[in-house]
Amino acid sequence: KVYITQSMAETPAQSVIGEGDAAALAYNLESVRARIAAAATAAGRPSPPSLVAVSKTKPVELLRIAYDRGQRDFGENYVQEVVAKAPQMPADVRWHFIGHLQSNKAKDLVAAAPNLFCVHTVDSLKLAQELQKRIAAARPDNPLAIMVQVNTSAEASKSGVAPADCAALAAEVARSCPLLRVCGLMCIGKYSADEGSALSDFEALVQCRARAAEALGVDAASLELSMGMSHDFEQAVAAGATAVRVGSTIFGRRG
Numbered sequence: 001k002v003y004i005t006q007s008m009a010e011t012p013a014q015s016v017i018g019e020g021d022a023a024a025l026a027y028n029l030e031s032v033r034a035r036i037a038a039a040a041t042a043a044g045r046p047s048p049p050s051l052v053a054v055s056k057t058k059p060v061e062l063l064r065i066a067y068d069r070g071q072r073d074f075g076e077n078y079v080q081e082v083v084a085k086a087p088q089m090p091a092d093v094r095w096h097f098i099g100h101l102q103s104n105k106a107k108d109l110v111a112a113a114p115n116l117f118c119v120h121t122v123d124s125l126k127l128a129q130e131l132q133k134r135i136a137a138a139r140p141d142n143p144l145a146i147m148v149q150v151n152t153s154a155e156a157s158k159s160g161v162a163p164a165d166c167a168a169l170a171a172e173v174a175r176s177c178p179l180l181r182v183c184g185l186m187c188i189g190k191y192s193a194d195e196g197s198a199l200s201d202f203e204a205l206v207q208c209r210a211r212a213a214e215a216l217g218v219d220a221a222s223l224e225l226s227m228g229m230s231h232d233f234e235q236a237v238a239a240g241a242t243a244v245r246v247g248s249t250i251f252g253r254r255g
């Protein structure tokens, strides 16, 4: 079934969102929630993972519709979109940064949203130290959650540390960045037309978590796994994701 109309996918950022589009989005959001819950139940998990609604390239009107349906976690890939959207959304939104972040943009990102909740894409000590510095200046009483991004598929096009390096980076960030809370690991599954192509990525991230937990001296279960997107979130839930990042299945195709 196709739930999002062509007109919605092509709606320019300035236009008014029609009632039919609002209804479609609400329907999509509910059906993604239901699919996450069903996958969690099927995997025998006591509670479903959280849903980060990935709103990159989408106008703030659509984010508000999702917000009105109870969505609070929103994921963005581009610093300038957080800068533009955060002031237009309620203060209880939890912004997740899920795009590649250059150290020289950390300042703008932290300044954009006092409610920046988690950066999923920390892949170097340099970036972590820059975030630490900016959080210390902007909100020293409110630590920032971060995840270490792992390039589980070793694709040159993807950011992230090699699986063998993630535990050391997590431990070094925890040691040297007191205002960052290392809350877990993130990966982007390999995309291919075959079902299940990302499964080895998800399993690799679970292995990385065991090693990161040991290096951090915490229980593996206390660390999050951010994995799964529109085309593979149910497999990610089955593999143990604690947060899935779903965009186009909720908001429609991106232009």
Ligand SMILES: *Cc1c(COP(=O)(O)O)cnc(C)c1O
Pocket (backbone or CB within 6 Å): 054, 056, 077, 098, 099, 188, 228, 229, 230, 231, 245, 246, 247, 248, 249
């Ligand atoms: C865009 C994006 C998503 C969401 O992708 P969809 O296929 O639209 O669900 C999730 N994670 C990352 C890192 C992304 O860049």
